[in-house]
Amino acid sequence: MTEQKLIYVDNSATTKMSQAAVDAMLPYLAEFYGNPSSLHSVGQRAAEAITLARAQIAACLDCTPQEIYFTSGGSEADNQALLSAAMIGERKGKKHIISTAIEHHAVLHTLRRLQKQGFEVTLLDAHQDGLVRPEELAAAIRPDTCLVSVMFANNEIGTIQPIEEIGRICKEKGVMFHTDAVQAVGHIPVSVQKAQADFLALSAHKFHGPKGIGVLYAKKGIPLTNLIEGGAQERGKRAGTENIPAIMGMAAALKEACDHLDENAAKMRAMRDRLIEGLSVIPHSTVNGDHVKRLPGNVNMCFEGIEGESLLLLLDDKGICASSGSACTSGSLDPSHVLLAIGLPHEVAHGSLRLSLSEENTMEEMEYIIKAVPEVVAYLRAISPIWHDLEEGKKNHVI
Amino acid sequence: MLYSEKVMDHFRNPRNLGTMEDADAVGEVGNAKCGDIMRIYLKIKDDIITDVKFITFGCGSAIASSSMATEMIKGKPVSEALQLSNKAVVEALEGLPAHKLHCSVLAEEAVKAAVKDYYDKNGIAYDKEQFKQGPTCACGDH
Numbered sequence: 358m359t360e361q362k363l364i365y366v367d368n369s370a371t372t373k374m375s376q377a378a379v380d381a382m383l384p385y386l387a388e389f390y391g392n393p394s395s396l397h398s399v400g401q402r403a404a405e406a407i408t409l410a411r412a413q414i415a416a417c418l419d420c421t422p423q424e425i426y427f428t429s430g431g432s433e434a435d436n437q438a439l440l441s442a443a444m445i446g447e448r449k450g451k452k453h454i455i456s457t458a459i460e461h462h463a464v465l466h467t468l469r470r471l472q473k474q475g476f477e478v479t480l481l482d483a484h485q486d487g488l489v490r491p492e493e494l495a496a497a498i499r500p501d502t503c504l505v506s507v508m509f510a511n512n513e514i515g516t517i518q519p520i521e522e523i524g525r526i527c528k529e530k531g532v533m534f535h536t537d538a539v540q541a542v543g544h545i546p547v548s549v550q551k552a553q554a555d556f557l558a559l560s561a562h563k564f565h566g567p568k569g570i571g572v573l574y575a576k577k578g579i580p581l582t583n584l585i586e587g588g589a590q591e592r593g594k595r596a597g598t599e600n601i602p603a604i605m606g607m608a609a610a611l612k613e614a615c616d617h618l619d620e621n622a623a624k625m626r627a628m629r630d631r632l633i634e635g636l637s638v639i640p641h642s643t644v645n646g647d648h649v650k651r652l653p654g655n656v657n658m659c660f661e662g663i664e665g666e667s668l669l670l671l672l673d674d675k676g677i678c679a680s681s682g683s684a685c686t687s688g689s690l691d692p693s694h695v696l697l698a699i700g701l702p703h704e705v706a707h708g709s710l711r712l713s714l715s716e717e718n719t720m721e722e723m724e725y726i727i728k729a730v731p732e733v734v735a736y737l738r739a740i741s742p743i744w745h746d747l748e749e750g751k752k753n754h755v756i
Numbered sequence: 757m758l759y760s761e762k763v764m765d766h767f768r769n770p771r772n773l774g775t776m777e778d779a780d781a782v783g784e785v786g787n788a789k790c791g792d793i794m795r796i797y798l799k800i801k802d803d804i805i806t807d808v809k810f811i812t813f814g815c816g817s818a819i820a821s822s823s824m825a826t827e828m829i830k831g832k833p834v835s836e837a838l839q840l841s842n843k844a845v846v847e848a849l850e851g852l853p854a855h856k857l858h859c860s861v862l863a864e865e866a867v868k869a870a871v872k873d874y875y876d877k878n879g880i881a882y883d884k885e886q887f888k889q890g891p892t893c894a895c896g897d898h
Binding site: 662663664665666667670674683684692702703704707740741742743744745 | 790792818
């Protein structure tokens with residue numbers, strides 16, 4: 358067997374750390390190991406580093422350093438944003454929250470928890486194109502609505518929501534606004550000022566930073582509810598000794614991503630469009646999510662008559678690392694809630710493939726993928742009873 | 757690794773893969789909505805399964821389970837094929853992850869459905885209790 362090159366196109370799951378991020382972390386593992394809460398010089402050295410990192414991250418997000426709270430990642434930040442807003446709402450007798458059907462489970466499951474505590478939740482339709490309609494949001498806001506939570510960009514189908522319009526509506530109606538920007542930060546311009554967001558969640562490992570570290574942005578003056586008690590860290594809002602190496606890595610990765618945002622996005626967009634063009638020739642396939650309002654690195658397609666996990670395993674054998682929204686890969690019995698929410702029937706949603714790019718991918722890799730995917734799809738269709746029925750006219754094609 | 761080497765071997769190199777034009781019996785189980793369908797074709801002579809083929813829509817373990825099941829019944833008397841249990845398929849595959857066990861159940865039921873088709877087509881009397889199917893699919897909504 359010839360040496361096979363690995364093509365990693367699962368960057369929405371996680372990314373490879375950048376050299377800048379690794380370099381930024383290393384000194385804080387062995388050399389500057391102090392606890393920033395310590396008064397001595399070793400501790401203060403660490404405290405100074407965090408101050409610098411916080412300022413750097415704030416600059417990227419267009420906010421002040423005092424509005425940045427370090428968390429263990431995007432999920433924790435989403436949890437804390439929603440629970441804090443709910444607590445504020447409850448105090449005012451407002452127990453209605455609006456979100457969307459295509460949010461990450463970090464949001465959806467937290468909302469489910471709040472429902473059990475007596476909150477009412479309205480999930481906005483994301484329509485076939487995977488985009489929420491601002492006018493539908495405006496119509497859904499009630500006098501007792503305390504929070505609107507809409508993700509900046511979707512992790513599966515890559516659609517970019519009309520965040521600024523949503524922020525404006527929330528501001529006008531006096532409702533708090535949270536955006537889960539885990540897939541957006543470092544990939545497309547994100548400004549909490551332009552978004553008029555009260556809360557924002559991000560995760561470092563989605564933009565070549567380390568895993569286990571993220572940020573909750575909370576607008577100045579908004580009281581946060583603690584998820585973890587036990588210390589004065591993060592201005593008393595998130596206990597636990599700071600993960601300094603990870604914070605340093607995150608700040609370096611974010612700075613690098615923001616400095617090269619436009620050129621990286623242009624490069625990924627070209628590869629994304631070539632992939633979509635090349636794979637769309639597969640008969641009875643469809644691209645999921647709006648084609649234009651879409652993350653530069655996201656390709657999500659369905660191929661009728663096949664199942665996603667088999668597709669992934671066979672692509673892996675060809676050196677391609679991708680992901681799918683099929684039930685078998687989601688670890689549940691249903692295919693992706695996002696694909697179902699945009700109206701795909703179960704049997705089509707099972708045959709989904711997500712390719713998420715980074716600027717480190719190459720056009721040559723795209724051409725390899727464009728050659729490999731149709732071969733695997735054709736093989737799986739040849740051994741699929743559903744495909745045989747479709748071809749023999751016993752069933753009608755859906756896509 | 758999610759799967760044993762045996763599962764990956766049967767997934768990558770499925771045995772008895774394909775359709776059969778002149779099959780004596782065909783069994784199909786599963787549901788597109790759930791994400792797996794198995795179809796098994798049997799060629800039977802003197803009550804012996806002389807040839808078997810399958811096609812499957814589904815995940816890695818569904819394809820591997822079908823492949824293993826066909827290998828286990830090929831050359832066997834029909835009555836013996838009827839005794840094939842999902843447990844035997846799982847053991848032969850050197851295990852399946854817990855949430856994939858239903859794939860082996862599907863394989864057992866596909867074999868049973870094919871045998872039932874053979875009995876029905878040939879007017880052979882059988883105990884209907886033997887073919888009582890549980891909920892093939894774990895979705896639970898149909």
